[in-house]
Amino acid sequence: MNISGNTVFIPGSTSGIGLALALELKARGNTVIVGGRRTELLERIAAEHPGIDTVRIDTTDPASITAAAQQVLADHPDLNVLVTMAGVMHVEDWRDPASFLATAEATVTTNVLGPIRLIAAFVEHLRGRPDATLMTVSSGLAFAPLRATPSYNASKAAIHMLSESVRLQLAGTSVKVVELEPPSVRTALLPGHETNELAMPLDEFVKEAVGLLETRPDAEEIQVERVKFLRYGEARGDYDQVVATLNGADPHGKQTAGTRP
Template sequence: MKITGNTIFIPGSTSGIGLGLALALHARGNTVVVGGRRTAELERITADHPGLGAVAIDIADPDSIRAAAAQVLAQYPDLNVIVAMAGIMRTEDWHQPDTFLATAESTIETNLLGPIRLIGAFIEHLRTRPDSTIVTVSSGLAFAPLRVTPSYNASKAAIHMLSESLRLQLADTSVKVTELVPPSVRTELMPGHDTNPAGMALDAFIDEVIDQLEANPDAHEILVEQVKFLRFGEACGDYDTVVEILNAGDPHGK
């Protein structure tokens, strides 16, 4: 995607990577609409950052997605980029089926069905725009599993393959598909995640993402240097070592 002159909707941008990306893209001359469930946070963000738009959306609720899409398109008819940022990450213990199943189902509902429904709500409009982009958000854990988050890993692996498939299907349209692949980033995605010493600083991550978008607007994947260890472990023949290292230390990671 081009780095400026867009109208962008980012559900899941009231904190963390989503908010960091929203602010950075707004600073680059884009019209940015933040989205999230917490209306008080949306109000605070727009008060603190004049020029940002805000629309309430619960990515786990199909009715909320449809309502938010209608509102965004009515207020921002020039919309040409959506960033499917919203997601959750929870630990699961599959030794205890009575405890993990609800967590697994909500993870898939939010992380996989949410982006699918979001893209479905906007795809017809995006196809009418001359230069539009769907940005999906997978994870380094799509390529190497963290032991304690099975459903999160699986949801992000599915997002990776969804991105690859949509890029093929939409090749005859104006819609590009760009996959953002974060490593562990110090945010509040999980308890203790924001202080994880193995995580990448949020500002450094956002800066590297923006630099890559600027340098290569047609990139299929946005890969900061820190995530390449996970992304290419299997291709380099180091998969078993990567998995061992990933699971040897602090269990928090994105």
Template sequence: MDTTSSTIFIPGATSGIGLALALRLKARGSTVIIGGRRTELLERLRDEHGFDTVRIDTADPASIREAAAEVLTAHPDLDVLVAMAGIMRVEDWHAPEGFLASAEAVVTTNVLGPIRLIAAFAEHLQQRQAATIVTVSSGLAFVPLAATPSYNASKAAIHQLSESIRLQLADTSVRVVELVPPAVRSDLLPGHAENEDAMPLDAFADEVMGLLETQPDADEVLVERVGLLRFAERRGDYPQVVAAVNARDPHGKE
């Protein structure tokens, strides 16, 4: 994808990784449309940064369809979709009341959300001369954190979805690029923005932008820090990495 002249829709971009990337892409010269559930926050970001905005709830199929229609009407030149949809929940799988409702919500948002987003834009993107679908998985797709089983599984599903649709869409103008974040300081979990073991948000976003610009043909966007998890099985130190990842609780404490 061209970071300087694309028209990009990023749902879930009112905070965290999504917003950090949206700001940088806009600064490079791309047209960026951000989506989120809170109208007042969207309006503030529009006023402060000049984004185009659309209200969208990625857990709601009707909301996705309505937002897609609104985006494509206003931006018929849209050529990049960043399927940024994700929640993370700590779960206890010893009894259903400790995990079932959470697991259903995680799968709805993290797996069905991106699937429905891609479905809403796939035909349009294939009509563009060059287009990109960016999916967002996680290092936890490759090495599990015991406290967040559904999140790990949802991101593993996104990894395989990305691999599969890349093969299917190879005969089209659409590229599929998978962004694989490590732990990043954000509000994905309570207190995680202060987790000193996680990568600072600005450092992550800056490195991602550099990779997008210097490795434009890469299928996966991998900052250096996520390599520990992404390639653990290949290196042969998977058990040791699993133990290291799980030596701390989700809030970064011993």
């Protein structure tokens, strides 16, 4: 995708990677719309960052997605980039069905059905733009599992294959499908993770990812160096070592991804 001159909607961007990406893209000369569930956060973002538009959206609610899409397209008919950022991550113990079923269902609803519904709401409009981008967000854990988060791993693997498949279907149209594949990044996706020294600093991740978008405008997968340890374990032939390294520090799975560069 071109790095400037776009109109970008990022649902799920009131904090973490989403907000940092929104601010970086705005600084690069893009019009940015931030979406999220909590109106107080949206109001604070609008006050602290003049020029960023905001819209309330709950990506677990089909009606909310429909209403937000109508609002965004009415206010920004030149929208040409959608980033399906919203996501959740929960620690689960699959030896106890009573403890994991609700979080597993919530994870799939947010991380898989949410992006599917967002794409459905915007793809027709994007196809009508001369140069459009659909950016999905998977994870290094789509390619190597973290023991503690089975549903999250599976949901991100689903997003990877969804991205591959939708790219095939949209080939020959004006819409590029780009998959952003973060490693472990210092955000609040899990409690306390924003201070995890094993994870990649948020600002470093966003700077490197946006730099890749700038230098590789035709890239289909955006991979910072730190995610390649996870992404290519199977291709290198050291998948078992990758999984062991990822999960070896703590028998309860509390060690997070990104322990290797």
